[in-house]
Amino acid sequence: MTHINVLDPGASPLDYYGFELRRHREAAGLTQRQLGDIVNYTGSLVGQIETARKLPTPEFSERVDAALGTGGLLSRLVALVMRSQLPAWFQQVAELEVRATEICAFQATMVHGLVQAPEYARAVLGALDDADLDDRTAVRLARQGIFDKGEPPVFWVVLSEAALRQEIGGPDIMRAQLDHLLAFENNPRINVQVLPFSVGAHAGLTGSFTLFRFESDPTIVYTEGYGSAHPTANPDTVKVCSLRYDHLRATALSLRDSAELIRRVTEERYGEQLA
Numbered sequence: 001m002t003h004i005n006v007l008d009p010g011a012s013p014l015d016y017y018g019f020e021l022r023r024h025r026e027a028a029g030l031t032q033r034q035l036g037d038i039v040n041y042t043g044s045l046v047g048q049i050e051t052a053r054k055l056p057t058p059e060f061s062e063r064v065d066a067a068l069g070t071g072g073l074l075s076r077l078v079a080l081v082m083r084s085q086l087p088a089w090f091q092q093v094a095e096l097e098v099r100a101t102e103i104c105a106f107q108a109t110m111v112h113g114l115v116q117a118p119e120y121a122r123a124v125l126g127a128l129d130d131a132d133l134d135d136r137t138a139v140r141l142a143r144q145g146i147f148d149k150g151e152p153p154v155f156w157v158v159l160s161e162a163a164l165r166q167e168i169g170g171p172d173i174m175r176a177q178l179d180h181l182l183a184f185e186n187n188p189r190i191n192v193q194v195l196p197f198s199v200g201a202h203a204g205l206t207g208s209f210t211l212f213r214f215e216s217d218p219t220i221v222y223t224e225g226y227g228s229a230h231p232t233a234n235p236d237t238v239k240v241c242s243l244r245y246d247h248l249r250a251t252a253l254s255l256r257d258s259a260e261l262i263r264r265v266t267e268e269r270y271g272e273q274l275a
Contacts (some may be wrong), residue, residue, distance in 0.1 A: 012084060021049060028068050032047045038067045045060075047058070055081065055135045057138060060078075082139050082149060097143060099217075103155045103211070106244075107159050109160065111161055115190065116136065120177040121140050125137055157193070158204070175270045179266075194252060195251060199251050207223065
């Protein structure tokens with residue numbers, strides 16, 4: 001008889017997900033292989049997810065929910081699982097992203113994680129460490145699920161022109177990333193502005209930062225160091241950073257002109273004009 005790992009559903013969100021997946025599969029009278037055949041995954045992968053050795057994906061969760069009639073249980077759990085897999089120092093920030101009604105970010109060197117394309121995110125995360133890269137990339141991209149909520153936050157991001165020109169992952173990956181940014185051009189909740197080199201000195205020279213605004217809670221300013229997060233609700237810090245952000249947004253190109261610059265950079269660097 002095959003040994004069946006006994007999971008403690010209270011040990012972690014990943015263990016709880018595996019416990020619920022196994023419980024509902026067995027209630028349906030299906031083996032791991034049979035369920036895998038139904039949802040077009042291997043029985044081995046089903047087993048690895050049930051024993052908390054492999055991360056589930058949103059797509060896997062949706063297919064299993066449909067196959068087992070779980071009412072979307074696993075699709076709801078997978079977001080919690082993904083957040084739990086973020087570095088411990090960043091988990092609080094991910095919670096802020098989920099709760100915020102408005103997120104205002106300035107990025108000085110690279111594209112913000114909430115608007116990163118899959119291969120770009122993979123290249124960023126793999127710059128110094130390629131361990132578990134597939135899972136780490138999936139976890140980062142799962143943060144973008146906040147835009148699929150019934151009431152998603154309004155997201156403003158001001159990107160330094162350097163973020164467009166710093167070639168991360170090679171020309172094909174950068175072309176895909178710039179195309180990804182342009183895909184938000186007509187989305188009123190995801191707004192991308194570019195701060196061009198031509199502005200010279202500006203209010204963001206001290207580095208990247210993010211403002212999280214909420215329905216009733218105080219605004220929080222977030223800055224980041226190497227392996228550390230620095231959120232604060234200090235009123236003086238919030239006041240100064242809010243003023244800096246207002247100046248950055250006013251100094252940056254308009255949404256339309258930002259999109260045109262993204263197209264121009266793509267054409268100049270990669271010889272391909274985006275539609």
